[in-house]
Amino acid sequence: MPLDPTTICVIANPRSGRNSQDAQAIHAAMEVFGTATLRHWQDGEDMKDAVRRAVDDGFTTIVAAGGDGTVMGVANALVHGDANLAVLPLGTFNYYARGLQLPQDPRAAAQAILNGHPHRISVGAVNGTVFLNNASLGIYPAILKQRESVYERFGRRRIAAHWSVLKTFMRYRKPWRVTLSMNGRTQTVSTPLIFVARSAYQLERFGLPGAAEISDDDLVLFIAQAEGRLALLKTTWRLCTRKVALNRDVTLLHADSFTIDTRKSSLLAAYDGEKSRMPTPIRFEILRDALSIILPDAADRVDTP
Structure with a gap:
């Protein structure tokens, strides 16, 4: 009806x-x-x-x-x-x-x-803020911050967006050192980027695994392994060309919750293209059956590139 x-x-x-x-x-x-x-x-x-x-x-x-x-x-x-x-x-x-x-x-x-018809779904949350596609810590939130200042100066142009990426990469010095607590275990991680996915479609667009874990209502966590600037550029290129490899470019983990901590009192976090500074430790979690959405019926669905 x-x-x-x-x-x-x-x-x-x-x-x-x-x-x-x-x-x-x-x-x-x-x-x-x-x-x-x-x-x-x-x-x-x-x-x-x-x-x-x-x-x-x-x-x-x-x-x-x-x-x-x-x-x-x-x-x-x-x-x-x-x-x-x-x-x-x-x-x-x-x-x-x-x-x-x-x-x-x-x-x-x-x-x-x-x-369409209503359907309840589970969603991701970072420090209580809901995200539907992804959330991240590290160089991507830094790119978003840099992009804002570039847009203010040069306007919202595609070349300005590319310049903000390059400018952020050129300022990159060394990986961030964080403490990851997941499934009752704690480990120290050095990485330029922690990317947390909830969209199977987005992962498939970039040729990344993890869709099955998302279907099981887990968060899929990618930890970039690039140590230096050149390695980070290579990983970025491989991501754009759908050639990212597990254990060479990124480590994949999955869980329904985990925390990230550092010596800093706060970290800049990005979520679905927005960003804010959040107090540490930063908690990622699944909120089960927390949101009702309208799903299109089969006759109205389209395959999108």
């Missing part, structure tokens, strides 16, 4: 109304949604507040209109609740939506949401 459009609230970034491409996509989706409600959270407003207000107003399905960062933000507001999360993909990569086999066309995506 299709979802009742009157119970659906579409939550969109305030900037999407000024972005002609996103505005057109949202308009097309709303034509399909019919009597559903569209809301933009206000500049300076916490997105969680806008989502929770929609739930308090009686909406039972909240559609995150945006990219993976927007979807993650809405998920954090809905975790452990009864309202459903649905996704209208408007981002660049849309890993989460692609993993659900949602159409990328806004009209088709809206119709798939209407025809």
Whole structure:
């Protein structure tokens, strides 16, 4: 039975109304949604507040209109609740939506949401913050931080993004030394990157193993083995060309929870493209059956590249 459009609230970034491409996509989706409600959270407003207000107003399905960062933000507001999360993909990569086999066309995506059905899933969390695709410590959060400053100076251009990666790599000196506690054991690890995956689709895109462990509701932990700058560049190239090898480039571990500790009082963490500084020790864990999502029915699923 299709979802009742009157119970659906579409939550969109305030900037999407000024972005002609996103505005057109949202308009097309709303034509399909019919009597559903569209809301933009206000500049300076916490997105969680806008989502929770929609739930308090009686909406039972909240559609995150945006990219993976927007979807993650809405998920954090809905975790452990009864309202459903649905996704209208408007981002660049849309890993989460692609993993659900949602159409990328806004009209088709809206119709798939209407025809879909609720399903509870387990999600990853880092120090209590939900992530749906991945979280990481080390050089990738540093790249995101560098990218912000480069964007402020040169604008949001692809070459500026590439420059932020190169600039971060050139400043790289030596691996981080951390203490990993997992499955009752503790070990010291030296690495430039700890990457924690929850998206089987994303792993398959990069030719990485771990999909079976994710299906078993574990976190999949990749520890980069590169010691120096050249080794890190080689690992990055192998990742881009889908040639990363276990035990040569990365170590793979999996568990439903683990902690990372250092002598520092906090570490910069990235999660689904967002970042923040978090107090140590940093705890990664699976929150079981914590989120209700709208899954597309078989007839509406698409194979996405």
